[in-house]
Amino acid sequence: MxxxxxxxxxxxxxxxxxxxxxxxxxxxxxxxxxxxxxxxxxxxxxxxxxxxxxxxxxxxxxxxxxxxxxxxxxxxEQTVVVVPKDHLFTAADEVAPEDLADDIVLHPLDDVLEWETVPGRPAFERPATTADAVELVAAGIGVLIVPLSLARLHHRKDLTHRPLEQAPESxxxxxxxxxxxxxxxxxxxxxxRGRTVNSTRGRTQPPAEEKKPGRTDKDAARRKPAAAGRPGANRRGGGTGGTSKGGKRGRPRRRS
The missing domain is CATH 3.40.190.10 (Periplasmic binding protein-like II)
Known part of the structure; x- marks a missing residue:
């Protein structure tokens, strides 16, 4: 190609x-x-x-x-901990890693967070996927730490989530x-990046509207002279009777 x-x-x-x-x-x-x-x-x-x-x-x-x-x-993304709706954490606005010390924290094999040390107690076996871990949370086996979008993706009516402080982010x-x-x-x-269709930085621009042909010399010759070229056009009162042909004002004629 x-x-x-x-x-x-x-x-x-x-x-x-x-x-x-x-x-x-x-x-x-x-x-x-x-x-x-x-x-x-x-x-x-x-x-x-x-x-x-x-x-x-x-x-x-x-x-x-x-x-x-x-x-x-x-x-x-914000990192959250997913828990059953009757979990103690639901009474808090956010959770700290030390709060998880007594909980089994599920760590799926497809985890997208980079941990030095996962908080809480490890499960006997790591779930294969985040979806599997969510099922275990619903069964009361443990809690799960994930980015907020994954908590929303695997939302269940019997689960909720709270922000986790001092945790890795994705x-x-x-x-x-x-x-x-x-x-x-x-x-x-x-x-x-949010560039508009008219952005000069974009590579491809939508086709521009076809421009109308420019006016030719013949077109200009057909146009009438502008009003500014007519004597008296800009004087108070308008009209052309304010001056004589030579531009001088004539004397009024005396009646006999």
């Missing part, structure tokens, strides 16, 4: 908890001729999908290998292989 050719579609991968809807909508409005293929992948698989050419860009969780990928950080970024920065990637970067 040459640089001037347009790919048949634009491929975006995103990780659980990320909501790409607003950017997808803007893409479809600005580039209706280039369909956007949207695929959700586990957080741990997003980088490999991009590296292998399975997607053009990805909405991923940091960190990523910056020797391979370019990345634009978008936002950082940041979301737009990432793509550095050696695969195509024109369409630049277009999507412009959308994510």
């Amino acid at each position: 040459t640089g001037s050719e347009v790919p048949p579609s634009f491929r975006l991968v995103y990780v659980p908890g990320v909501m790409p809807g607003k950017w997808v909508r803007l893409w479809s409005e600005r580039y209706p001729g280039v369909p956007l293929t949207l695929t959700q992948v586990p957080a741990g698989e997003a980088a490999e999908r991009l590296r292998g050419g399975g997607a053009d860009v990805g909405l991923v969780r940091l960190p990523v290998d910056r020797t391979v990928f370019s990345a634009i950080p978008l936002y950082t 940041s979301v970024a737009l990432a793509w292989p550095e050696d695969a920065t195509t024109d369409r990637v630049e277009d999507f970067i412009g959308i994510v």
Whole structure:
């Protein structure tokens, strides 16, 4: 494929908890001729999908290998602890790590938080996924620490969550292989950065309205002289009878 050719579609991968809807909508409005293929992948698989050419860009969780990928950080999420609705923590506005000392804290294998030491008591076995851990929380086995978006994604009526102080946070970024920065990637970067369709920094601009043909010399010759060229046009009272032909005021004639 040459640089001037347009790919048949634009491929975006995103990780659980990320909501790409607003950017997808803007893409479809600005580039209706280039369909956007949207695929959700586990957080741990997003980088490999991009590296292998399975997607053009990805909405991923940091960190990523910056020797391979370019990345634009978008936002950082609050970290929360998910508990049953009858848990003691529901009486608090927020929770500190030391408050978890007596609780079993579930640590799924797909955890996206980077811990030095996970607070609380470890479970006998790590759940395979965050979804599995949520089921265990609902069964009263322990509590779970996740970014806020994952707590909302796995919301259940019998569970709630509270902010956790002094905890690692997860940041979301737009990432793509550095050696695969195509024109369409630049277009999507412009959308994510909030550039308007008229932004001079955007690569692709919508076609401009066709300009009307300029006025020719013949058109100008057909136009009537401007009003400013008529004698007396700007004098008080208007009209052309205020002066004689030479521009001098004539004497009034005496009646006999």
